[in-house]
Amino acid sequence: MKKLLLLTTVLFAFSFVNAQDFSKTRLIVKYKETTNAKSKSSIQKILTNKNFKNSRSLSFSNNKKKSKQNNEILLFTFKDEIDVLKTANELKNTNLFEFVEPDYIGTGAGKKGTENFTTTPDDALFSRQWSLHNDGSFTASPSTNDADVDMNLAWDITTGNPDITIAVLDSGLRMTHPEMSGRVWVNTTETSNGLDSDTNTYIDDINGWDFVNNDNDPTDDNGHGTNIAGIIAATGNNSIGYAGVDWECKIMPLKILDQNNNGFYSNWIEAINYAVNKGAKIINMSVGGSSYSAAMETAVNSAHANGIVITVSMMNFNNSALYYPAAYANTIAVGSSDSDDKRSNPFFWSATSGSNFGNHIDVIAPGNIIFGLASNSDTNYNGYWGGTSQAAPLVAGICSLILNKKPNLTVEQIRTIIRESAEDMVGTATEDTAGWDQYYGAGRVNAFNALQKVLSTESFSTKNYRFYPNPTSDYLLMSTELNDVNYNLYNILGKNVLQGKISEGKIDLKTISKGIYSLKLQNGLESITKKIIKN
Structure with missing residues (x-):
């Protein structure tokens, strides 16, 4: 003993x-x-x-x-x-x-450029947003026509919904920025009176919370968070600045990073729980730490159980090391691509940097040299950032547009749409191989394809199926409603290692090796993809 x-x-x-x-x-x-x-x-x-x-x-x-x-x-x-x-x-x-x-x-998981571009296009700077529409003319880096998410086509379908709230857990937000006018979430259960009107112990949390300084002013003192929020939600078609992915959603600013872009896990955990309980539909976390935390995974799993999507960044060290929350099974982990559709390797700010890769990646999205809003000015639009930090919020915005068209979709159904609508084999041939791979995941996201997939799906189940335990060492248990549904299990190389029909509400995984797998369930027109970890 x-x-x-x-x-x-x-x-x-x-x-x-x-x-x-x-x-x-x-x-x-x-x-x-x-x-x-x-x-x-x-x-x-x-x-x-x-x-x-x-x-x-x-x-x-x-x-x-x-x-x-x-x-x-x-x-x-x-x-x-x-x-x-x-x-x-x-x-x-x-x-x-x-x-x-x-x-x-x-x-x-992102860094700001040390220089500013000075040329100002005539069309309110949209031509700088190669990530949304790329005609190959972006000059700050090698660019390829259509190496983008087809955002202009997606906007023909929807530009968003003001009833959807996206929590941005970051360094805060420039609350007065004109691109954010009318777009900041309001806590309607709280009154600004110096008292805790909604009895949640956060006094006067009208527009979010600063978990770093423990006050009700989540103003950005770094710049990272304002850039992230702008990628998601800068108001489009307003003749100034840039256009975010979603022109209508509300942003819930929750400050978890200090002025040096660092933050304690405890603040991240508390902010996740706050977002869940204050009605956010999506959480973006462009952050990462190298140490596993059971406490943070508990918070992530709680959000997932409540039907809340969490988009996260893979980090920028050009390796396959695990960073959290990206390595948790119940997050959507996003890597970064350049304006020529190659994996960001390196980012503009360091020759040794690069978009992380590995068994836990879901997709990649544009993330290098991303112009956006400034945290210290309402009129300076010349700043740009780069990192997987900038890729994750683009996916968060797409998830918001998906929810606008089908509000009852589960997290795993949204993950499936994001992955199955991504463009595959558009990057470096040795990395972006057919099917899922560890560098690009399922591919580079495409907003238009995702919305087309939502609209063309005639019968997409909205049941909140359960898969547990995950990670598992032997059996994967699930809702009995999935009995007789076909399944395929793929390893990190995209190889089908197990297939069959679900029986007695479980799949026997004892014969497969330890690792991270992608489980795809197919039942007629319905399909669900789930990240599974075998211990």
Whole structure:
């Protein structure tokens, strides 16, 4: 038993090795369901010895003043710096916690250009937006005609819906920008009176929240978030600046990155929960951290269970390393392409940068040299950014247009549409191979194709099918309504490794190797694609 305990301790400590930076005064924890009040009191000696300050919930509640339940994720804060890894191990070894982990620091996945372009096209700058319409004339980088998402064709079908809210978890937003006039989400249950009118403990959260500084002003002090929000939602056809993908949706600005483009996981978790409970239909997270967090995955899974799409960036290190939240099964992970349809490799800002790739990628989207809105000016439209940060919000905008046409689609149905409507084999031949591949995923997204697919689907099921556990080591269980439905399982090379019909609400995965797979279910005109992880 001692050897087993030692091994557990070593493995737990090893999981933190080579991780990124984290707070020296905080831990993120979740009690086991079986932990009672008496058991909790037994850890007070550990906490007292560490100069414990307080505990607060990262979960959303209409009244956080109520007693905390064991299903809540908590943030433990200490008055002084502690040995975080040692303390985490001590708490974990009490066997009272589902998880105990550092409050890691992640970063935004895009960088701003160091120079500005000075030429101003006559047509309100739309010609700079090669990502939306590319005729090959974009001069800032090698460009190929039609290396775009066919946005102008998509707008013939829909330009958006003001009833759809997209939460942008980033460095904030220039709240007064004319391109965002009338486009910022309003919390109708709150009153600006210095009180917590909607009893959610966020005082006067009328237009979002700043989780970095814990106040109701999510103003951007970096620039990253304003650029992201503009890609999604800059008002189109208004004779100024640029056009976002969705001209009608509302943006819920939730500030989770500081002025240096860094942020704690705890703020990311709390902001996800806030967005879920305040009615966002889509969450964009152009951020990433190299350390796995069970707490953040719990928040992501909660959003998914509530039918909320989360689009995320793959990061920019030109490798296959896992970054979170992109590596979670229930996010849509987006890589970046250039104006010639090649994978961004490198980005304009570093010769060693590049769009990350790997088994967890879903699609790629334009993301290099993306002009947009400025966080420090209402009239400067000469700034540009590059990274998978800029690719993810484009996909978020497309998801919003899809929901406008079919509001009852599930997250997995939307993922299927995004993937199956993507353009394949348009990039570098050695990377962008037929079918899914680890560099381009299912291909470069196409907004027009996606909307055409939605409109042409005669019978698309709207049932919220369940797939669990995911990750799994043996069986994948699912809703019994899927019995007798055909399935195909594809590995990262696009090879079909398993197929058949679902029986007794499960698929036997014991014979396949560990890894990430794409499960496609087909039932007549209905199809669902799901990312599956085999442990």
